Amino acid sequence: MALEHAILVSLLEQPGSGYELARRFDRSIGRFWTATHQQIYRVLRRMEADGWVAAEEVAQDGRPDKKVYSAAEPGRAALAGWLREPVEPETVRHELAVKIRAAAFDDPAALISEVERHREGHAALLARYLHGEQRDFPDLTSLDTRQELQHVVLRGGIEYERMTLAWLDDVLETLHRLAADRQS
Amino acid sequence: MALEHAILVSLLEQPGSGYELARRFDRSIGRFWTATHQQIYRVLRRMEADGWVAAEEVAQDGRPDKKVYSAAEPGRAALAGWLREPVEPETVRHELAVKIRAAAFDDPAALISEVERHREGHAALLARYLHGEQRDFPDLTSLDTRQELQHVVLRGGIEYERMTLAWLDDVLETLHRLAADRQS
DNA sequence: ATTGCCTATGCAACTCGTTGCATAGCAGGA
DNA sequence: TCCTGCTATGCAACGAGTTGCATAGGCAAT
Numbered sequence: 001m002a003l004e005h006a007i008l009v010s011l012l013e014q015p016g017s018g019y020e021l022a023r024r025f026d027r028s029i030g031r032f033w034t035a036t037h038q039q040i041y042r043v044l045r046r047m048e049a050d051g052w053v054a055a056e057e058v059a060q061d062g063r064p065d066k067k068v069y070s071a072a073e074p075g076r077a078a079l080a081g082w083l084r085e086p087v088e089p090e091t092v093r094h095e096l097a098v099k100i101r102a103a104a105f106d107d108p109a110a111l112i113s114e115v116e117r118h119r120e121g122h123a124a125l126l127a128r129y130l131h132g133e134q135r136d137f138p139d140l141t142s143l144d145t146r147q148e149l150q151h152v153v154l155r156g157g158i159e160y161e162r163m164t165l166a167w168l169d170d171v172l173e174t175l176h177r178l179a180a181d182r183q184s
Numbered sequence: 185m186a187l188e189h190a191i192l193v194s195l196l197e198q199p200g201s202g203y204e205l206a207r208r209f210d211r212s213i214g215r216f217w218t219a220t221h222q223q224i225y226r227v228l229r230r231m232e233a234d235g236w237v238a239a240e241e242v243a244q245d246g247r248p249d250k251k252v253y254s255a256a257e258p259g260r261a262a263l264a265g266w267l268r269e270p271v272e273p274e275t276v277r278h279e280l281a282v283k284i285r286a287a288a289f290d291d292p293a294a295l296i297s298e299v300e301r302h303r304e305g306h307a308a309l310l311a312r313y314l315h316g317e318q319r320d321f322p323d324l325t326s327l328d329t330r331q332e333l334q335h336v337v338l339r340g341g342i343e344y345e346r347m348t349l350a351w352l353d354d355v356l357e358t359l360h361r362l363a364a365d366r367q368s
Numbered sequence: 369a370t371t372g373c374c375t376a377t378g379c380a381a382c383t384c385g386t387t388g389c390a391t392a393g394c395a396g397g398a
Numbered sequence: 399t400c401c402t403g404c405t406a407t408g409c410a411a412c413g414a415g416t417t418g419c420a421t422a423g424g425c426a427a428t
Contacts, residue, residue: 001414002279009286019376032278039415041377062424064376080290086298087279089305094216095186095271097337102193104330106264114270121273145362146288152358153281156351163347167340174336178329185384203406223385225407246394248406 002087003043004052006033008071008079011053013146015070018044028132031157044069052078100171109179112172119168126161129154186271187227188236190217192255192263195237197330199254202228215313215341228253236262284355293363296356303352310345313338 010016010024021044022037024030047053052075055067071079096118103111137143137151194200194208205228206221208214231237236259239251255263280302287295321327321335 002277002282003414005286006282009282009289012289013285017376022376032276032281034275034277034415036416037377038379038417060375063374064422066376076289079286080294083283083286083290083294083298086301087283089302090277090279091218092216093186093218093274095274097216097340098186098190098193099267099271100333100337101197102189102263102267104333105193105196105260106267108329108333110264110267114267117270118273145292145366148358148362149284149288149292152355153284155354156281159347159351163343167343170339171336174332178332182329187384201406206406220386221407222387222409244405247404248392250406 002082003033003035003039004047005079005082006035007040007043007047008052008075011069011071012076012079015068017058017066017068019066021069032153047075050074103175107179108175108182112175112179115168115171115175119165119172122161122164122168126158126165129158129161133158186266187217187219187223188231189263189266190219191224191227191231192236192259195253195255196260196263199252201242201250201252203250205253212316216337231259234258287359291363292359292366296359296363299352299355299359303349303356306345306348306352310342310349313342313345317342 006025006029007021010021010029016024018037018041021040022035025033025035025040044053044055048055048069051072053069054072055069057065058068059065096115099111099114133151133154137147137154140151143151190209190213191205194205194213200208202221202225205224206219209217209219209224228237228239232239232253235256237253238256239253241249242252243249280299283295283298317335317338321331321338324335327335
């Protein structure tokens with residue numbers, strides 16, 4: 001449902017082919033919306049049929065041809081309508097939380113390396129966010145509307161990663177404590 | 185894939201029927217894992233066929249019979265194996281973040297009421313968490329392993345909601361500022 | 369020379385998840 | 399009295415999302 005809208009936003013920010021969109025979804029947009037190339041190609045065809053996007057075949061040498069899509073006016077109008085509609089709260093699926101509760105019926109110490117692995121992943125992501133912030137927003141005092149909105153989303157990502165890191169430290173401390181209690 | 189594991193954890197914590205599980209998934213477990221009754225019934229039948237859970241028909245008066253499931257040893261072993269396997273990072277789908285970036289191509293002010301609605305929802309959830317903490321963990325100095333692990337997950341939920349509230353305030357402030365700039 | 373990776377798109381088959389509906393008795397309120 | 403809602407399970411159909419594979423040329427490294 002909302003994949004169309006995420007694609008529209010990405011095409012409004014910058015037109016591109018299905019392949020390019022797939023890579024953006026692996027990188028920047030993928031921070032808050034994931035999609036495989038299969039989904040993207042399928043949805044793009046539907047959106048083109050509905051007139052939400054316009055496609056232009058571009059020949060390239062040394063590479064396969066590509067279809068460059070850009071957002072069309074009906075798509076922009078649909079996006080404006082969607083903006084004004086209420087959206088359901090996200091359905092969370094936090095596998096690590098399930099594992100933590102599951103550890104009560106097994107050995108809590110068995111989870112430590114897994115939690116550490118997650119911690120490293122989140123630390124790396126935070127570093128990437130902070131690096132990206134430096135690169136894309138060198139001067140925070142002069143941002144246009146688009147940049148202001150991109151930056152407030154980025155701030156959300158940064159705060160989320162900081163909070164998650166602190167929580168994972170809390171989890172690790174708890175697991176270590178429970179493992180020590182069990183031994184004694 | 186992981187729904188089986190979430191169900192196993194819930195059944196280890198407390199045996200119950202498909203219907204009861206569905207309600208737990210609406211309440212406590214649903215904070216980090218969602219599922220409809222349809223999914224739960226289907227997965228329970230598969231898990232019973234695989235020997236992961238055992239079912240017992242229970243007749244009730246004034247109500248339909250129910251099948252009470254409990255975790256069986258092969259299920260517990262499968263859970264222990266899963267605990268030791270690495271899990272992929274969660275695939276995030278943050279619709280509100282898409283909307284915020286979409287607002288750059290429409291009127292940022294149009295998003296304010298939607299963000300306020302989300303803010304209220306998160307404030308209510310935080311209040312429920314804090315209330316539940318008081319009720320379920322009145323004495324934090326004497327918790328067993330299971331309670332320790334449940335509480336560290338709850339702390340994660342509380343911190344997530346606090347962080348989200350602060351971020352939504354940040355978003356609202358940004359939207360108001362952009363709306364004022366646009367008028368002048 | 370061969371292997372592997374990148375660009376670029378797509379088909380087919382599958383699983384996961386949601387929605388609508390059905391049954392069926394009982395309880396409570398308008 | 400009728401309507402709504404709760405307990406309890408389930409079928410059928412659909413849509414969303416994933417996975418494996420295919421094509422096909424170019425580039426870089428071994």
